[in-house]
Amino acid sequence: MKTNPGRFFEDYTLGEVIPHAVPRTVTAGERALYHALYPARGALYSSDEFARACGLPGSPIDDLAAFHLVFGKTVPDISLNAVANLGYAEGRWLAPVWPGDTLTARSTVIGLKQNSNGKTGVVWVRTEGLNQYGAIILSYVRWVMVRKGNPEAPAPETVVPELSDAVAAGDLAVPEGLDFTGYDFAQAGEPHAWGDYDVGERIDHVDGSTVEEAEHMLATRLWQNTAKVHFDATFRPDGQRLIYGGHVISMARALSFNGLANAQMIVALNGGAHANPCFSGTTIKAWSEVLDRAETSAPGVGALRLRLVATSGGEPFTLRGEDGKYLSHVLLDLDYWALVPR
Template sequence: MTKTSSGNFFEDFRLGQVIRHAAPRTVTLGDRALYGALYPSRFALSSSDIFAESCGLSPAPVEELVGFHIAFGKTVPDISLNAVANLGYAECRFHRPVAPGDTISASSRVIGLKENSNGKTGIVWVRSTATNQRAETIIDWARWVMVRKNRIGAEAPATTVPKLAEAVAPANLIVPPGLDFTGYDFDASGERHCWGDYAIGEKIDHVDGVTLEEAEHMMATRLWQNTAKVHFNVEARGDEARLVYGGHIISLARALSFNGLANVAPIAAINAGAHAAPAHAGDTVYAWSEVLDKAETAAPGIGALRLRLVATKGRDDGLTLRSEDGRYAPGVLLDLDYWAFCPL
């Protein structure tokens, strides 16, 4: 009897199936340090214990995406080990901050299945939940992934496509307990821009670019214990190239957005996300943002901005999302729609 696992293929999933993912992972100060080494992130709230304490958060949290990557990585061996690609995200909410010492566990429920017309792959939708050591929800999200079939002739489950919200409603955003921006230190944060300085429809070019390195993207993916074959094994894809984990692009683009959005933190929700094209080592990634919406909150000194974060392969001075035919413009790697909190 074999003692190894080949992961789940499309025909192994069942609607309503609940999967508890191994293994719980404790967040450390090392995670914070490595995140800063891999991505040029400078947001004060997750960089400085003193700054975070002045905003009502103690102990200081790690970046929201640290918790997301760890929780996401837990799901990979069961959900997307045999994936062709991760296709998108929706209805992601950050319920409470994650700090060093917290232990993250994750589980998923299958909410949708659809075989593709080629009969070789299918789309699997799951809703995943990450909890801490006190069984408190820290993050929950939906995502869908294209997964290979192991047996081409295997019977496909009945098609069920879940209906997912276009965006998390502002009223459903969760402000971290204690967060207070009334005494916000704009000198320490690096920029003076606040909630009132941003206008709906405004586009912000984040200017800087970072070239992807083979060793760095694989180190990042290992850090999050993401075992998807396409990120490590050149024989797992027809093009014999390692595919950069989409979360690596998200964190890289988010870090680049500091230049123009230094005070837009923490992330409150991810409304939708699409990896529009694959990324590989050697690509140079740039980013720009568009303000989609604004909302006030009941929390002291805190507003919310809904932003579109776009990562591109190569610089796009025109900040173009889509071509005239409605498809993503050449070079677009990531289209991420998210809410984040900002001082008023």
């Protein structure tokens, strides 16, 4: 058979390394499309001159655009037959991505666990995105629930990897040359610096954006994400295309500009969960909570650990019910580190 039906749970082997197709050369058009799809206004990713004033050679590609590009490459091998993408951990952006860079990706299977129903299982992979020089620009762990192709296939030995609750502040990779000592708060859009945020503080980002069918499919195709649930309306019993979780992440991140305009660069992904599915017509809103603060060795640069929550409504700052489960209006719960001027 020449066509690719995708991998099923029984097709994965602990420790195997999976190289992903297809190499992708990033252009400035990537940034323009990303900013057309999301209300992204981060100054560092919008202006070469602003980026140069912050010690970089120019404006890099948005951190989440780089994430989506790498993630999309993994889909044909990891999640083409996925029931759900369950979570993320130990994500680190290790170097900026520049227009002209060519990205490839590989994943290593680090965990396997068959579910009690015998029809599905969970696969843990560590994915690395590399540039044309072989340097790792991004690394993260995700776990996915995948269908079994043959329900009678024997269950593998259960191995659940031990993952860190968060990337340590000392392990954050600050881009070489980044310097916020001359940071222009007026051009960035808000006056709030690292010291203006308190641990435990919560921010309602106020704005909302309604997801449209066409835009999410355009975005998902842009990242070359081929997961069937995002395009094929016959693949789900309810006949609805599932919105790619990364689309929700980017929309929520863009909405968080209102209150976090100076959280310029995401450098780590501590954890994340797509708590409930998102469908076309949903209006996404967002709120954030400051979880931690840390200094860095880079001049004028601090780090904030932030929880970003995307919702489809409901009261701001509500997350879980008395049973500990996510409330029905919570779409995304994301824990990340961002670099902020001090």
